[in-house]
Amino acid sequence: MTTQTGQTGQSGKVALVTGAGSGVGRAAALALLGDGYRVVLAGRRAEPLQAVAQAAGAGDRALVVSADVTQEASVAQLFGRCVQAFGRLDVLFNNAGSGAPGVLLEELTLAQWQQVVDVNLTGMFLCVREAFRVMKAQDPRGGRIINNGSISAYAPRPNSIPYTATKHAVGGLTKSAALDGRKYDIAVGQIDIGNASTVMTARMQEGVPQANGELGVEPVMDVDIVGQSVRYMASLPLDANVLFHTVMATKMPYIGRG
Template identity: 70%
Template sequence: MSKHSLPRTAIVTGAGSGIGKSAALALLADGWQVVLAGRRADPLHHAVDESGAGTRALAVPTDVTNPDSVAQLFRATVDAYGRVDLLFNNAGIGAPAVPLEDLTAEQWRAVVDVNLNGMFYCLQAAFRVMKAQSPRGGRIINNGSISAHAPRPRSIAYTATKHAVTGLTKTAALDGRAYDIAVGQIDIGNAATEMTERMAAGILQANGQIMEEPRMDVGIVGQSVVYMANLPLQANVLFHTVMATSMPFVGRG
């Protein structure tokens, strides 16, 4: 259990699998109350069951691209637990790795809608709750990516939206100061999830070669989120990069 005496409440989006699930389970193991949000109900309920956290875990199916669905998520959280202390703004998708001129408008819009619009809607809803609650304030951790700094080949939609997440993080960190809202960003490189399985099989590099890339245990990301989440609100990790040590990021290209 957490060393904190009062229960604290987190919302994790994209919590049914991968990084979101890892973070939700890590927060629950640390004593948090966690609302797991995602598009698909079954994986959320499976994660709740796996946690063994009982009433400290709640599954709320949510479409982050729909502002009304996001508002309902935050209402359900406040109804269940009284407040929101942490948002892990994690939900995200990629597009097919095709030449940029072949990416369809629909594929582009889908990535922008989840990775940028959805993240903004969740950020906005968190601000509304955190500014109004007592005690005031809270923490928001946006999931950026290594791609918020350096692109992979054929990743224009994902990379553009992840660069935009950095703009959301910096602006929200500034706007949150007056309300005891700390906003930071976690940039993750090659966590072993379903999304990164292609890296273990071999992925296109900037020089045109296909190369296998090392990955790290996704549980390490959960540990990083817990570390950031447990800081007092007078301190903020504005940017945190956690990555597989031997992956080709520093010096990529």
């Protein structure tokens, strides 16, 4: 998967991936590094990020930065480190996300609700805002932002109100940012993922609640397919944009969740 700088058309471009230490973020970071990007690997814990950098064998094309997307100062520092190290930012994969325990709606605590909102919505906004500030000021101007939505941006699962509400909100954030980014040559799109095989989705193969109240085993797909999708979206020229891209396990419940 490793590609040395100078061997692809994306050589020299700079990407920043939040939540890059595992799952979808890891797959996307490896795909971008494999395509010749210089990549900032961001997450709360440095150890998994270092492991991704080592797996890619990318050398100084990978920069590990510990960051908390819910904290304004931490996000500003993250993007500052990116510009300091690589001089610009071409692609942001706005991936960091969180869920709440699958409890009954009436038993969900305010703290559980707020934690998901802080990561999935406020954190995504803070990263979009900082990316705008960098991309509009750099030369050549502009860049691309890819927000991680979800199938849950369209169809909820049982007992998922904070996650579903925030992922619906991400759709509005994406549309609004896509409109506001036009004047700066910033293209903004969203990838909506269904049942990529990660630690978080391991439970799918053991049985998860369905809309009819039963437990059902659900199919999953290789998470590397998501990495390929992010790489494709990132590769487009700035005069073209994938506004919404859905990639999912073919036989998973989606329409009607059945």
